[in-house]
Amino acid sequence: MAEAGLNTRAEVLGTAEGGDVAEYFALMKPRVMFLVVFTALVGLVAAPGHMHPVLAVAALLCIAVGAGAAGALNMWYDADIDARMARTSARPIPRGRITADEARAFGTVLAIGSVICLGLMANWVAACLLALTIAFYVFVYTMWLKRSTPQNIVIGGAAGAVPPMIGWAAATGTVSLESFVLFLIIFMWTPPHFWALALLRVRDYERAGVPMLPVVRGEDETRRQILIYSLILAPLGCVPALLGLGGGLYTIAAGFLGAFFVMFAYAVYTERQGAEAERAAKNLFAYSVLYLFLLFAALLVEQGFGLSHSSIPLLWTS
């Protein structure tokens, strides 16, 4: 797949310079880490019972480092792909600031350390979930699915969806239906989020040889799949309210946010040519980030301030 003039895996892996601290931090994908910590925090706060604030902060720190470790290991393995894509070519390994071997060692140490620390500071159920998540992201998604199937981010999305369950497990020592629903929301949110991005970067993915859905099945099929997943996601976002996890604020937020999500997805489905199509995909991508943030923020506010029981009267609960 490598074209003339593009960095091959061997060229990328062979460079060596020694990066500075900020570049090692960049290896941990800080923006992804923020989303992971935020959703884990919601799982932790929404869980029944009380967790000492110090232990909660320590658990979140371990989850953040674990997520960062997975990011570093992903950058190690995907260095060749990253070098060929405009969006990722400025990452520390393609730029030759950190060698792939250094990134692998850095990621491995952090992965093992974060799992052990979470086990010691919270409990081993949460630690096992964290270990499974890192392993799934690195071995199943990065090494296998990403380069072999257009369903890569559908199945691989499971790794990014687990953090609320880890947070919940850190607080309670178990997993539950409620935490599984939070997992499902992120799981169903992932495909439309990444496919909106893939529609914008389809040539980039094509050049790098990554079989994203628009590359393999075409843009029209991708738009159809985005709409289908969005139609499932919108009602799924309301399920925490039915389980008693979310109250009035959450119910209203989930309803409106979900409706807007479908609206943006429908725009992607209908606008298929030119600048309008690009704008629709950009809007959906930006809105999807806002959607997940606001949905979980509503849950966090309700649970954090004890508002979850002040629900609006619902017909099916009266």
Place this chain on the structure above:
Amino acid sequence: MTDEEDERQRRQRMRSIAIAWALAALVVLFFVVTIVRLGANVAHPLVK
């Protein structure tokens, strides 16, 4: 010593300092977590 070598050594020094801070923070974190967990066990001792 060239500018490039100076720069390389500066980055190495910064990395060493960052590792030292991270290790110190880990020690403090372990200490505080131990105290918290110890405190919880003293407040609610296991009945045998």
